Amino acid sequence: MAKKTTKKKTTSKAKPKTKAKSNVKAKIKRPSFKLSNQQKLIFGSFLIIIGVLLFISFLSFVFTGKEDQSVLSNFPERTDQYKNWASQLGAWVSEFFITKGFGLPSFIFAGLLFLSGVYVTLNLNKVKLRKHWIWGTLIVIWLSILFGFFTHKYDVLGGTIGFEMNQFFQDYSGKAGTILLLLFGLIAYLAIRFKVTGDTIVNSFKRAKKSIKEDLQAENTTNEPVVTFDNSLTDEAEAIKSAFEIPLENKEPTISNHSKPNPKKEVVAEELTMEVTEKPKEETVDTPELTMEVDTVEEEKSESDNLADKLVEDFGHFDPTLELGKYQFPTLDLLKKYHNEGISIDQEELEENKNRIVETLSNYKIGITSIKATIGPTVTLYEIVPDAGIRISKIKNLEDDIALSLAALGIRIIAPIPGKGTIGIEVPNKNSTIVSMRSVIASQKFQKSDMQLPIAFGKTISNETFVVDLAKMPHMLMAGATGQGKSVGLNAVLTSLLYKKHPAEVKFVLVDPKKVELTLFNKIERHYLAKLPDSEDAIITDNTKVINTLNSLCIEMDNRYEMLKNAFCRNIAEYNAKFKARKLNPNDGHAFLPYIVLVVDEFADLIMTAGKEVETPIARLAQLARAIGIHLIIATQRPSVNVITGIIKANFPARIAFRVTSKIDSRTILDGSGADQLIGRGDMLYTQGNELIRIQCAFVDTPEVEKITEFIGSQKAYPDAHLLPEYVGEEGGTNLDIDISDRDKLFRDAAELIVTAQQGSASLLQRKLKLGYNRAGRIIDQLEAAGIVGNFEGSKARQVLVPDLASLDQLLDNE
Numbered sequence: 001m002a003k004k005t006t007k008k009k010t011t012s013k014a015k016p017k018t019k020a021k022s023n024v025k026a027k028i029k030r031p032s033f034k035l036s037n038q039q040k041l042i043f044g045s046f047l048i049i050i051g052v053l054l055f056i057s058f059l060s061f062v063f064t065g066k067e068d069q070s071v072l073s074n075f076p077e078r079t080d081q082y083k084n085w086a087s088q089l090g091a092w093v094s095e096f097f098i099t100k101g102f103g104l105p106s107f108i109f110a111g112l113l114f115l116s117g118v119y120v121t122l123n124l125n126k127v128k129l130r131k132h133w134i135w136g137t138l139i140v141i142w143l144s145i146l147f148g149f150f151t152h153k154y155d156v157l158g159g160t161i162g163f164e165m166n167q168f169f170q171d172y173s174g175k176a177g178t179i180l181l182l183l184f185g186l187i188a189y190l191a192i193r194f195k196v197t198g199d200t201i202v203n204s205f206k207r208a209k210k211s212i213k214e215d216l217q218a219e220n221t222t223n224e225p226v227v228t229f230d231n232s233l234t235d236e237a238e239a240i241k242s243a244f245e246i247p248l249e250n251k252e253p254t255i256s257n258h259s260k261p262n263p264k265k266e267v268v269a270e271e272l273t274m275e276v277t278e279k280p281k282e283e284t285v286d287t288p289e290l291t292m293e294v295d296t297v298e299e300e301k302s303e304s305d306n307l308a309d310k311l312v313e314d315f316g317h318f319d320p321t322l323e324l325g326k327y328q329f330p331t332l333d334l335l336k337k338y339h340n341e342g343i344s345i346d347q348e349e350l351e352e353n354k355n356r357i358v359e360t361l362s363n364y365k366i367g368i369t370s371i372k373a374t375i376g377p378t379v380t381l382y383e384i385v386p387d388a389g390i391r392i393s394k395i396k397n398l399e400d401d402i403a404l405s406l407a408a409l410g411i412r413i414i415a416p417i418p419g420k421g422t423i424g425i426e427v428p429n430k431n432s433t434i435v436s437m438r439s440v441i442a443s444q445k446f447q448k449s450d451m452q453l454p455i456a457f458g459k460t461i462s463n464e465t466f467v468v469d470l471a472k473m474p475h476m477l478m479a480g481a482t483g484q485g486k487s488v489g490l491n492a493v494l495t496s497l498l499y500k501k502h503p504a505e506v507k508f509v510l511v512d513p514k515k516v517e518l519t520l521f522n523k524i525e526r527h528y529l530a531k532l533p534d535s536e537d538a539i540i541t542d543n544t545k546v547i548n549t550l551n552s553l554c555i556e557m558d559n560r561y562e563m564l565k566n567a568f569c570r571n572i573a574e575y576n577a578k579f580k581a582r583k584l585n586p587n588d589g590h591a592f593l594p595y596i597v598l599v600v601d602e603f604a605d606l607i608m609t610a611g612k613e614v615e616t617p618i619a620r621l622a623q624l625a626r627a628i629g630i631h632l633i634i635a636t637q638r639p640s641v642n643v644i645t646g647i648i649k650a651n652f653p654a655r656i657a658f659r660v661t662s663k664i665d666s667r668t669i670l671d672g673s674g675a676d677q678l679i680g681r682g683d684m685l686y687t688q689g690n691e692l693i694r695i696q697c698a699f700v701d702t703p704e705v706e707k708i709t710e711f712i713g714s715q716k717a718y719p720d721a722h723l724l725p726e727y728v729g730e731e732g733g734t735n736l737d738i739d740i741s742d743r744d745k746l747f748r749d750a751a752e753l754i755v756t757a758q759q760g761s762a763s764l765l766q767r768k769l770k771l772g773y774n775r776a777g778r779i780i781d782q783l784e785a786a787g788i789v790g791n792f793e794g795s796k797a798r799q800v801l802v803p804d805l806a807s808l809d810q811l812l813d814n815e
């Protein structure tokens, strides 16, 4: 039975692989046809000339086409004499377009070509040009059918296409049907292109009717003052005019002076009506013109929306990848294929394990009603349904006995399997297979995922590719004893992101105290890495420098929150979508925000050398950074409680455990046992708060990572790595005799802020007073000179020496 199910699975997996492969290739190649300005001029003028030539040929064909018919069949004979002004070619092209094509409407094509030339030469909006072509072609077809309606044979009026299409329509719907179809086409065109609505038509009829009425009235009552209104007044004006008829008549003395139609007075009257259009609404409430007003109100848009729409219409959506427009994603063939990939079924082994499980359980008087096996890359899951009335805890307690009888390491009992109502016994396969990075990257699940930061970790026990979104996690803790696959796991995470995200969309901050694990990523520094402005290497190997980077990330986080607040967005996805739709002005400090992924390898080492100082910024980032696109991945060999403290654990819901040596370590990382029963070599447990999922991590070797980074590194890059905000913590306050008169204008504000917050940090000033790095640093020096803050204490905030605002006032007044 087991054989059947697994066979099915393996064959069904084979197909998507190849499909996905082509899918990747399609994604990877992104051709772009960008012309330089000179090329645009050449191409544009070429199009203009072709347009003019076509026009001349067509025009001449109308007069000379018949005469050239006799020689057309000899084309391209050089000796023949053509009457067409553009000779052979002109006659031939015109014959093709006009007689064999769309008839006289083909002139529009000449116009479109000419227009295209102008657009290309002057570098005008391509979206509009596309619209012209679409509408132009539709008009050509419509006119061609219309002209074809009036002809009874192929001729120049509607061309062959017009005539044939007409015949086609007439055969099916008769003459009346064809006319109605054409009429429908016209109406649809007017409605879509010129936004004509039922109301507009009704109103224009009414307007025409009124103006005729007015004309008649004007003739009958030439002596009345009211007739000074112009006939071309709008409906609204008419309504208001009637509303004001009485007051105007009452002001007889002034109006009677101008009883004769006077052009100046007409203007005055018109202006008067224009000004009061809104006010007399109530008087005109029963007039049909009101519907027009409602229409305009409906279509009204806010100014910024209009501007954004216009910008999008003119330039399209903002494309953050444009700066590296020719960037090519790494190809699949950079990743290795392994010979021992794919699941092989050992029927004997399956049968043997089944018998042993049944036997062991029956020794303890546990009967089984059914047993089912699911073969994964490293372990096989035996799902059993025990007889009714058997307590689950009884089976769970037999874990060691079953392990003993199967003589295998890494047996894990899941009792019960959540949502299934069965009990699972995971038994390692004798021959485990490698899950290659290539197979998970090529999987449809990964390729088609629309996650923000998709990570293909490996394959689950049922051999499905396991893909998760780092943006949703939103931070990840990874632990495992040495040599169990942590570094490979980190590489799998980074590789997944490199295969899916453009350099403009994601940046990595890499901390590698071991100095060797992540060095390969140096090659992609200017594509994908982020660093502090003054640092030389993007990958941080010195633990003391990590604190600056972490604090800088905190500043970046605060800055991003400020930007999100100003843009009225709740998270980075909304913000970036708004920015792409050109609704946020870069001049107001807005910019496209890439995701930032902070990877810390050997976190225990970091805590040991840099002490608790790293814990605060890490905890801050973990608590707050999820919405603004900063995600943390922290890996450690020793998951002891003094490394993974409560505050860190609480903020890292997603945990990954490779094999650990003790149950206690497993409990620290997973809040339960299990990680101690894994078999190592990439065998891992993943949890995001609820159930544990056993996964075989995808294997990506160092040469593969090297090939990928070389592939990316050899392409055009940004001028520098992505720069993080400067962090001033390291700057020492030395200049203690700063002149009082030289103090910064914001000195007092800064002093009050620092005393109120009781925190002597320059980054606080930067944030709250919106200062640059240098100015905030100078103010801190001045505060130190004034005795308000203490000495520079490394990366810690300075001590504040003044307890409250009253003391501060006293101190400054005494100076």
Ligand SMILES: Nc1ncnc2c1ncn2[C@@H]1O[C@H](COP(=O)(O)OP(=O)(O)OP(=O)(O)O)[C@@H](O)[C@H]1O
Pocket: 434, 435, 480, 481, 482, 483, 484, 485, 486, 487, 488, 489, 637, 681, 682, 683, 696, 697, 698, 699, 700
């Ligand atoms: N997913 C995997 N599939 C197959 N083999 C693996 C996998 N992950 C790791 N291994 C094997 O385990 C070895 C050690 O892995 P890795 O270097 O990732 O361990 P580590 O946990 O980072 O160790 P350390 O903490 O000492 O750096 C690898 O060289 C490889 O042979």
